Every structure is written in C-alpha cells, then in structure tokens.
Amino acid sequence: MDVKIARTAGFCWGVRRTVDKVMEVAGQADGPVVTLGPIIHNPQAVARFRDKGVGTVNAVGEVADGTTVVVRTHGAIRDELERAKARGLEVVDGTCPYVKYPQAIAQRLSEEGYHVVIVGDANHAEIKGVVSYSKGPCTVVKPGGEIPEIKARKVAVIAQTTCIGAEFERVVGALALRHREVRAVNTICNDTDERQADARALAREVDAVVVVGGKSSANTRHLAEICREIQPRTWHVETEAELDRAWFAGCKVVGLSAGASTPDWVVEGVAAWLRALP
Template identity: 85%
Template structure:
C-alpha cells in the first residue's frame, strides 16, 4: 500500500502565470519570425526548457535581440528602460506582465510622483522588484524580508510589497516605519493568490507527516512556501522534479502533503505526486 498524497488546492500555476504561458505559446504558434522572452518567462527551468523546445528563446537584454524578432515580456515584468529600448528599435513587443505585478509598478510611479520615498519589501535582486523600482520617479529603498530596516531620511514614506512577500513581513516593515516617520502610506500589493497559497500550505503542513514543495529553486514564492511549511512541519523538502525525491525522507510517513509554487507546471506536480504514491507507506 503506497503513501497517501494530499495536494494543496492552490498547487501549481496561478492565474497570472497560466495567462502568460498560454500567451507565449499562442504567439510562438502564430509567428513566422523568431520569438524570445526577456528573461526566463517564469522561474521554472522545466517550463523554460519546454518552451525552448517549441522554438521560444530567452534573452537577458533587448540589445541581444535581432531585428524582426517578437519580444515577450515575462510574468515578472521588465525594467522600464528595456521596454523603451525595444520601442525605439521598432521591435514587436507582447506584454506578458501579470496584472498583479503592474499594480505595484503603477503605485511606485504615482506615489513617488507625489513626493513619497518608496519602500519595497522584497528581494532587490528579483526581476519583479527591479521592474517596480524602475517606475519610481524619486528615491527608493528595498527592505529584504527578515532583514534590518534602514534609516530613511524622509518625512513621507510609501510602502509596497513584492507580490510574493509573506504578509507578516509587510506588516513588520509598515509597523516599524509608522513609528519613525510622520506619514506612512501602506499599499498592500501582495497577490491574493500568494496569501491563499501560503494559508493552504500552512494548513496542509499541520495535517501531514511530511511536506514536499515543488518548484524552481530560483522561484521566490516556492522558497517562501517551503519556509512556511518547514516552520510547522520540519520534514519539508523543496524539489524541482520527482527525480530529487529520496525514499529515506519518508520513513514512517503515511500521509504526505504536496504544495507547489505559482510557476510550477501541472505536469511537474503530477510527476511528483505519482512518484510519492509509488513509495511504500
């Protein structure tokens, strides 16, 4: 008798990622010219590789793109100057930015224009945060989740969040800044899917003997899911595919929970679930 596998109802592609991936495949199928994505379309190596097999390439900068190529902006959005460069070169651009990412971009532009010092709670090295910062028209500060909150020389501060930020971290930063500055404007730009997915994962972790979180090792939201689950269920593992699963991890387990990041394709989740079910309980 194999182990029971409980899959979180929010496991796998979120609405925004599915929308972008479908758009890329639609463009690739209809285009007679080359199609590339500006950076990896999503943070999942298996999905990127499958697209490459369909003829969709990846570039890191518009300067690398040859004339006549269609450029697709990835789910995380792009730096404003890169979009401008594509426009100036006359390249065909398909905007695959998730609407939930466009919101913090718009708010960074608007609030900085109103004189606020913009603070983004997130990872400064992440493509989404780089894109959001590029829309600000004044000074910005990035506060890393769990990290120190620097002194900011401003009376008016506006706080935004990376869409995959953990809610408690956004709350911590807003609360700390509220005591330091005369005015703090908090705009919760955390994606609803992120909140729901994290709540599902926490609930699941409390009900099972072990948890497997599936998704790219370079996916911020997947790493956050694994961190949250590990706080509740220490036997939590983050894998990209079923090949990484080790039977020894599940000794004595009868029920295993399975969650997956927003950029994890359904077929990868199903592959991990099938392998788990084949392991002896």
C-alpha cells in the same frame, strides 16, 4: 503512500495567462520569438519553451531585428521596454496584472513626493521592474533584514507580490514609528496569501511535506519556509528525480504543495512518485 495535494498547488492565474500567451505568439509569429528573461522561474517549463523554438534573452541589446519579444510574468525594467519600442520591435506584454499594480503604485506615489519603500528581494526581476517605475527615491528592504534609516517625511510602503504578509506588517510598523507620514499599500497578490494559507493548513495535517518548484522561485521558497516552520520534514524539490525514499520513512500521509510557476505535469510527476511508495 497517501498523498494530499494543496488546493492551490501549481500555476496561478497570472502565470497560466502568460504561458498561454507565449504559446499563442510562438504559433503565430512570422519570425523568431524570445522572452525577455526566463518567462517564469521554472527550468522545466523554460526548457519546453526552448523546444518550441522560443528563446530567452537577458536584454533587448541581444535581440535581432524582426524578433518578437515577450515580456515575462515578472515584468521588465522600464528602460528596456523603451529601448525595444525605439527599435521598432514587436513587444507582447506578458506581465502579470498583479505585478503591474505595484509598478503603477510606485510610479504614482513617487510622483506625489513619497519615498517609496519596497519589501522584497532587490535582485528579483519583479522588484527591479518596480523600482524602475519609481520617479524618486526608492529603498528595497529585504524580508527579515534590517530596515535602514530613511531621511524623508513622507514614506510609502509596498511589497513584492509574493512577500509574506508578516514581513510587510513588520516594515510598515517600524516605519510608522519613525516618520510623520507613512502610507501602506498592500500589493501582495491574493493568490500568494491563499497559497500560503493552504500550505500552513496542509503542513498541520501530514507527516511530511514536499514543495515543488524552481529553486529560483521566490514564492516556492516561501512556501517551503512556511511549511518547515510547522512540519520540519519539509523538502523543496524541482522534480521527482530529487526525492529520496529515506525522507518518508514512517510516513503515512505526505502533503504536496507547489509554487505558482510550477507546471501541472511536474506536480503530477512528483505526486505519482510519492503514491508509488509502500
């Protein structure tokens, strides 16, 4: 089987930076090392960190004294970081710089009196962190969801870094008709835009698409949704173990894309499985 891999498949710059930082800390720390939440949304990568002795906690209250805490790629809730510092814990900030941007924007615009609207998943770690930096009213609008009535003259709209651009535009446009002043700051990561464009182009050129990445990874799910709109024969898997030969009956060329938190070795495992098909 001929396999065509998207140019931007696999780790983005921000994720690779954080992963390298965790491995560096694990090799140098005198005591235990934990990440505050899964360092990235990929079970296979998290398992490898665990094998290296790096644990995962959900809150600072679970951390023992003398432990080094690494903040995951998606950032952390502001209060949690303050608790860690108040306890004197060693904190290594692995937050992706592209995630720090909406955090800073939410804080600044809320201080300027804007009601901050974030287009994203309220349950996602990144958005929980961004919300925690807002100093005033803040509303999270789910992509594709209803836009609630907001009683404010001044509204500022930002987005989850992995948001689909069309959803950001939809929310900004709707709010612009309702409020006297609407300020839009596009906080979508450049890598996300590029990766999604590559996925669209790939889906048009192949007989089927496999998108590889954690099932809890928002950017990976978006890639699968984008590809499926163009190529119905699109599957989202975490590893080659989930693939089924029947999916590719009659296919000559299969496209392969992967989320920003998918390790290269996982992508290669899927690619090798596909190439072995007759």
